[in-house]
Amino acid sequence: xxxxxxxxxxxxxxxxxxxxxxxxxxxxxxxxxxxxxxxxxxxxxxxxxxxxxxxxxxxxxxxxxxxxxxxxxxxxxxxxxxxxxxxxxxxxxxxxxxxxxxxxxxxxxxxxxxxxxxxxxxxxxxxxxxxxxxxxxxxxxxxxxxxxxxxxxxxxxxxxxxxxxxxxxxxxxxxxxxxxxxxxxxxxxxxxxxxxxxxxxxxxxxxxxxxxxxxxxxxxxxxxxxxxxxxxxxxxxxxxxxxxxxxxxxxxxxxxxxxxxxxxxxxxxxxxxxxxxxxxxxxxxxxxxxxxxxxxxxxxxxxxxxxxxxxxxxxxxxxxxxxxxxx
Amino acid sequence: xxxxxxxxxxxxxxxxxxxxxxxxxxxxxxxxxxxxxxxxxxxxxxxxxxxxxxxxxxxxxxxxxxxxxxxxxxxxxxxxxxxxxxxxxxxxxxxxxxxxxxxxxxxxxxxxxxxxxxxxxxxxxxxxxxxxxxxxxxxxxxxxxxxxxxxxxxxxxxxxxxxxxxxxxxxxxxxxxxxxxxxxxxxxxxxxxxxxxxxxxxxxxxxxxxxxxxxxxxxxxxxxxxxxxxxxxxxxxxxxxxxxxxxxxxxxxxxxxxxxxxxxxxxxxxxxxxxxxxxxxxxxxxxxxxxxxxxxxxxxxxx
Numbered sequence: 001x002x003x004x005x006x007x008x009x010x011x012x013x014x015x016x017x018x019x020x021x022x023x024x025x026x027x028x029x030x031x032x033x034x035x036x037x038x039x040x041x042x043x044x045x046x047x048x049x050x051x052x053x054x055x056x057x058x059x060x061x062x063x064x065x066x067x068x069x070x071x072x073x074x075x076x077x078x079x080x081x082x083x084x085x086x087x088x089x090x091x092x093x094x095x096x097x098x099x100x101x102x103x104x105x106x107x108x109x110x111x112x113x114x115x116x117x118x119x120x121x122x123x124x125x126x127x128x129x130x131x132x133x134x135x136x137x138x139x140x141x142x143x144x145x146x147x148x149x150x151x152x153x154x155x156x157x158x159x160x161x162x163x164x165x166x167x168x169x170x171x172x173x174x175x176x177x178x179x180x181x182x183x184x185x186x187x188x189x190x191x192x193x194x195x196x197x198x199x200x201x202x203x204x205x206x207x208x209x210x211x212x213x214x215x216x217x218x219x220x221x222x223x224x225x226x227x228x229x230x231x232x233x234x235x236x237x238x239x240x241x242x243x244x245x246x247x248x249x250x251x252x253x254x255x256x257x258x259x260x261x262x263x264x265x266x267x268x269x270x271x272x273x274x275x276x277x278x279x280x281x282x283x284x285x286x287x288x289x290x291x292x293x294x295x296x297x298x299x300x301x302x303x304x305x306x307x308x309x310x311x312x313x314x315x316x317x318x319x320x321x322x323x324x325x326x327x
Numbered sequence: 328x329x330x331x332x333x334x335x336x337x338x339x340x341x342x343x344x345x346x347x348x349x350x351x352x353x354x355x356x357x358x359x360x361x362x363x364x365x366x367x368x369x370x371x372x373x374x375x376x377x378x379x380x381x382x383x384x385x386x387x388x389x390x391x392x393x394x395x396x397x398x399x400x401x402x403x404x405x406x407x408x409x410x411x412x413x414x415x416x417x418x419x420x421x422x423x424x425x426x427x428x429x430x431x432x433x434x435x436x437x438x439x440x441x442x443x444x445x446x447x448x449x450x451x452x453x454x455x456x457x458x459x460x461x462x463x464x465x466x467x468x469x470x471x472x473x474x475x476x477x478x479x480x481x482x483x484x485x486x487x488x489x490x491x492x493x494x495x496x497x498x499x500x501x502x503x504x505x506x507x508x509x510x511x512x513x514x515x516x517x518x519x520x521x522x523x524x525x526x527x528x529x530x531x532x533x534x535x536x537x538x539x540x541x542x543x544x545x546x547x548x549x550x551x552x553x554x555x556x557x558x559x560x561x562x563x564x565x566x567x568x569x570x571x572x573x574x575x576x577x578x579x580x581x582x583x584x585x586x587x588x589x590x591x592x593x594x595x596x597x598x599x600x601x602x603x604x605x606x607x608x609x610x611x612x613x614x615x616x617x618x619x620x621x622x623x624x625x626x627x628x629x630x
Contacts, residue, residue: 060630065464067629089363089467099462103379112378115371116466118363127359164361 012076012168012199013039013062019070020057020223031057033223034071039201039216041167044194046214047203048313054223055203056096059172062201063093076167089117092161096172098153100145100160107132107141109160117164131159135189151182158189169193171202175209187212207313219317226320234316241269241281243309243318246292248301253278262288270319276304281319363467369476372463376480387484391441395433395492396499402429402561403500423597426506430496431589432560434489435523439558439582440551441488442527443534446481450535451543454627464628473628474532474621481528486520508593515602519588522609526581529613532620536627558582563590565598584608 020032032054039045047055060066062075064084073080076090101109110128119127132138135155140148148156154174161169174190175183190213194200204210210217211231218228227234246253254273262271267284280288285308293303309315380387403426453460463473496506510516534546557577559567564587567574577583587600588609599605 063465065461065629085467085469088465091465093461093465095458095461097457097461099457099459101375101459101462103382104375108378112371112375114361115374116363116368116463117361118367118467119359119361123359164363 010041010077011038011074012041012043013037013045013074013201015058015062015071015073017071018058018061018068018073020054020061020066021069030223032061032068035218035220035223035225036071037218037225037228039168039199041199042197044190044200044213044215045202046210046217047201047220048205048207048210048214048217049203049220050205053205053220055205055220056172057223058220059093059170059201059203063091063170064088089164090167092164092166092169094154094157094161094169094171094174096176098157100148100153100156102144102146104145105141106137106143106145106148106156109145109156110163113160114163119163127163131163135159150178151185154178154182154186155189158186162193168199168201171200173203173205175204175206183209207317211313217313219313219320221317221321227316231313234313235311237316241283241315241319242285242311243315244280244282244285244288244292244307245277245309246289246296246306247277247304248296249276249304250301251299252276253296253299253301262291279318281315365468365472368466368468369472372466372473372476373480380484390444391437391488391491392495394440395437395495398433399426399429399495399499403496403504407501407504423594424500424504424506426496426500426504427508427594428563428597429561430492430506430508431593432558432562432586433496434492434589434593435558435582435585436555436560437488437492438485438520438523438585439527439554442481442485442524443531443546443551445484446477446528446531447535447538447546448543450477450532451538451540454536455540460628470625470628471621474624475617477624478525478528478532478617478620481531482521482524485524485527489520489524506594507596510592511595512592516589516592518606519585519592519609522606522613523585523588526585526609526613526616529616529620530581533616533623536620536623554580554582559586563587563597564600581608581612584612 015035015037017034017036018032019030019034022029022031035054035058037045047058049055057066061068062073062080064080064087068081075087078086078090080087101112104112107128110131111124114124114127115121128141129138132141135158137152137156137159140152145153145156158169158171158174171190175186178186187209190200190202194213202209202213214231216228216230217234219226219234227237229237253276262268262280265282265284265288268280268282268288270281272279272281278292280292282288289306289308293306296303309318403424407425450460453463464470466473493508497508500506534550538546557573558580559577559582564574564577564583567577584600584605588602588605590597590599591602591605
């Protein structure tokens with residue numbers, strides 16, 4: 001066991017400068033550019049970022065289906081490259097797409113997965129029954145997997161990922177394409193699992209999902225971790241600011257920030273002027289919007305639209321990247 | 328949960344998935360502890376194939392039986408009755424019925440088509456759209472074991488397909504057209520059958536891995552049809568001596584070695600390729616295709 005392995009042994013997940021570069025005819029695509037993470041056993045951890053940020057590639061490397069081109073990663077103390085089979089024994093994976101076995105019934109999906117993981121016939125049947133009850137799928141046990149609704153299929157995917165009591169449960173965008181009600185139900189279920197001690201790593205591009213579920217979040221974009229911590233820590237680290245954005249019409253607002261005396265204003269941490277808009281990061285938002293409108297009309301500009309974002313992961317993202325969050 | 332500080336979407340009274348609080352306890356604490364081994368996982372995967380085959384029994388049966396049944400019916404019953412039998416029967420010289428030529432040929436044809444269809448079609452589906460291959464790829468075995476499992480399952484279906492031909496040819500023919508068949512060497516028969524089956528299912532794995540799903544119809548036009556028509560199904564290879572260039576060209580077709588191999592062990596009186604050449608190509612081809620197929624498959628699953 002190397003020094004690295006020893007460090008990884010106490011963690012559910014550890015990555016060091018993990019990288020993935022795809023070679024294509026148009027050159028290299030850097031999907032993941034050096035991600036380092038530590039997730040403790042029992043933790044509910046979120047990878048938050050817009051589509052294309054590298055979340056799925058990262059989860060792919062942690063679940064052994066994507067081979068890293070650099071760095072290292074361990075899951076449950078096992079190196080994902082050196083011992084992928086050892087890792088597969090210890091993880092449950094809910095992929096983003098519906099990978100249920102469409103030729104099999106709901107119960108058979110669970111039974112055969114149990115048997116793939118070494119349970120005997122009787123144990124597999126008992127395990128399947130347990131999971132069907134727990135996940136509210138008992139009345140659909142004989143239905144073919146093709147006949148399930150989106151929410152039911154997602155529940156079965158999660159149940160199937162849990163047949164062998166994995167150390168770590170990976171969920172890639174678990175509530176994408178689900179209706180709001182089903183999503184809330186799924187959240188409740190994941191919270192229950194976590195309460196029972198299940199380590200969970202989830203990727204999501206929904207800010208509110210990360211806020212609602214995860215103990216710690218890593219904000220990812222363009223293959224890199226921009227910031228990581230608890231949601232309150234992230235907000236604190238990014239200034240816990242309200243972000244006020246005003247777009248103008250009729251000229252460039254470059255001079256406006258000065259006119260509205262924003263820089264000296266108490267609570268203001270940052271003022272950005274870009275194209276036709278002014279963006280103010282502030283802890284004391286009262287009156288700022290009004291002043292921006294006034295200053296605009298004094299300069300002969302009309303306001304096209306204005307937004308005020310309360311401190312949230314969205315404002316954290318804006319602060320870290322200077323870009324609006326694109327879901 | 329300690330960090331549930333975020334915005335909650337409008338909360339409708341949620342229909343609980345199960346009794347609240349019960350999910351975790353039931354499925355985490357009280358579950359049996361699994362002990363996967365390579366053999367158990369492999370057998371469980373084979374059992375899954377068996378379950379699916381059994382579920383689609385009628386479809387599988389019709390798929391396997393219609394081609395040989397219709398061929399035999401037309402060529403050994405209808406044609407002799409309407410006076411066309413001589414065209415075919417003459418191929419191997421006097422005294423040999425067309426059924427005798429057709430039996431090993433059709434068996435080889437079944438080995439080839441069933442082996443490829445059993446592996447290629449499902450695999451193309453698994454790689455496309457929802458990429459359901461990821462499900463099996465997460466089973467606790469190396470990816471190449473998954474490839475070997477697919478080859479094995481395909482080979483079993485190919486052998487069953489080939490064996491179905493025997494009773495059909497023995498039963499369906501016009502009077503006087505019965506085949507003359509006997510197994511001269513059982514171990515050799517088994518080697519030819521098994522090697523042929525593994526060869527086609529390995530080829531099926533390679534094709535299923537590399538094939539663009541939008542070009543599936545090419546499988547028939549570019550591979551199955553030419554391989555079957557020029558695979559010495561309806562004539563022994565030796566009969567091609569009058570078209571020497573074709574006789575040489577057909578040697579690239581793996582099906583030729585299956586047909587001729589089965590002729591060597593079932594109907595040696597019709598003449599056949601040299602046995603050493605047959606075995607070399609069947610065993611060597613199987614090894615090569617198994618290596619290439621497994622390698623391509625592993626590379627496609629892991630990206």
